Amino acid sequence: MLLAAQNVLWYLLPLAIAISLVYSASRFELPERIIHRATRLFLQIVLFMGTIFAILFVLSDGL
Amino acid sequence: MADPRINLKNPNVAAVLAFLIPGLGHWYQGRRFKAAIYSICVLGTFCWGQAMAEWKGVYFRWQEFEGQNRFRTRDRTIGYLSQVLVGLPSLPAIIQWRRYSSDDADGRDFTKLDGPIDAAFDGYAKLDSVNDAWEGPVTGQIQLSPDDSGARGFGQDVRGHFRGKLTGDAPRDVEFDVAGLLTIAPKLLGNGNVTITIDGKNRAKEYSSSKRLLRCRIVTKRGEFDAPMGELEGTIPRAFMDWYQVPLEDDAVQGMNRRLGRRYEIALLFTWVAGLLNLLAIWDAYEGPAYGYGDEVDQSEGQPSTAPPATAIPTPVAAAVSATPVPSS
Numbered sequence: 001m002l003l004a005a006q007n008v009l010w011y012l013l014p015l016a017i018a019i020s021l022v023y024s025a026s027r028f029e030l031p032e033r034i035i036h037r038a039t040r041l042f043l044q045i046v047l048f049m050g051t052i053f054a055i056l057f058v059l060s061d062g063l
Numbered sequence: 064m065a066d067p068r069i070n071l072k073n074p075n076v077a078a079v080l081a082f083l084i085p086g087l088g089h090w091y092q093g094r095r096f097k098a099a100i101y102s103i104c105v106l107g108t109f110c111w112g113q114a115m116a117e118w119k120g121v122y123f124r125w126q127e128f129e130g131q132n133r134f135r136t137r138d139r140t141i142g143y144l145s146q147v148l149v150g151l152p153s154l155p156a157i158i159q160w161r162r163y164s165s166d167d168a169d170g171r172d173f174t175k176l177d178g179p180i181d182a183a184f185d186g187y188a189k190l191d192s193v194n195d196a197w198e199g200p201v202t203g204q205i206q207l208s209p210d211d212s213g214a215r216g217f218g219q220d221v222r223g224h225f226r227g228k229l230t231g232d233a234p235r236d237v238e239f240d241v242a243g244l245l246t247i248a249p250k251l252l253g254n255g256n257v258t259i260t261i262d263g264k265n266r267a268k269e270y271s272s273s274k275r276l277l278r279c280r281i282v283t284k285r286g287e288f289d290a291p292m293g294e295l296e297g298t299i300p301r302a303f304m305d306w307y308q309v310p311l312e313d314d315a316v317q318g319m320n321r322r323l324g325r326r327y328e329i330a331l332l333f334t335w336v337a338g339l340l341n342l343l344a345i346w347d348a349y350e351g352p353a354y355g356y357g358d359e360v361d362q363s364e365g366q367p368s369t370a371p372p373a374t375a376i377p378t379p380v381a382a383a384v385s386a387t388p389v390p391s392s
Binding site (some may be wrong): 008011014015017018019021022023024025027028029030031033034057 | 066094101104105159340343344346354
């Protein structure tokens, strides 16, 4: 919450966790498989968003 | 086709339960782990979004404007179509919309008291009598009720009493009679504007759907009549059932955007995503997991896996061999 108070982008982390868990749960039944897939999906989402953020941050330098 | 190891019981019942309360359909099927994931994630996301939007992020409005505004012909909360997928937590919005849009929703009369009021009051009072003159912010308890005696000569016949504290530079206890209702916001939201005006300050407008604006006269008894001595203006809380998920007026939405900024948009996003996530949960309750049980061997990332025999878990080599097509001669 403190981080989110600094920048609303931090709200996307819990959102990504929820999306990863629910999406993975809708794909498989075994709890271990769900957790494993959810973790991997969460990291992929964060990596993707982080990459986009970094690109936009660099492109916006000096604006 | 669901894996035979998963007992979906009655898929239709499970799907309806999953729609009504996220996770309930899976609980009914005995899939407790998934029930916990769906209820925590979907309800958590939905409630978090609602809390960020001060519990005013979910409401339904489907309205056409017939020639009133040539720049805007309709007002439709498209986002509600996603929010409604969360089920019961968002269904009150439909009832509130029906109440709000019905002709008998206590009208939109800003000068009519719809019943006795005994509520906390927060606002501003200005008294100007020969013996006593003061003004300032006041908080306290106000009682108002329609008066059928017919002895008053201004506004709706109402009568009541205020008891509270004058705050500000010279705080003290105050108590006076009130009558002659000038303004009261409707029971259901009719206009969220609760800006106090009688203090003479040119302040920014304040909007709220959970508070009702109230303005009446301070009076003193003179024979059979009430003589006006000043004015009282402020807000009383609106009943929960009269503001929760009631459609917000445009001004109220703009006020929320001004006050919360991007946080309001993020809050709406949370509620929308929660609804879409529950769609996955409903489908899972009805049809079972999309890719399989979870002990299959991946063919490629993101693709459905090959289902193993129900009796044994195959080795990767055996799975690869079984997946290889046999050329026909």
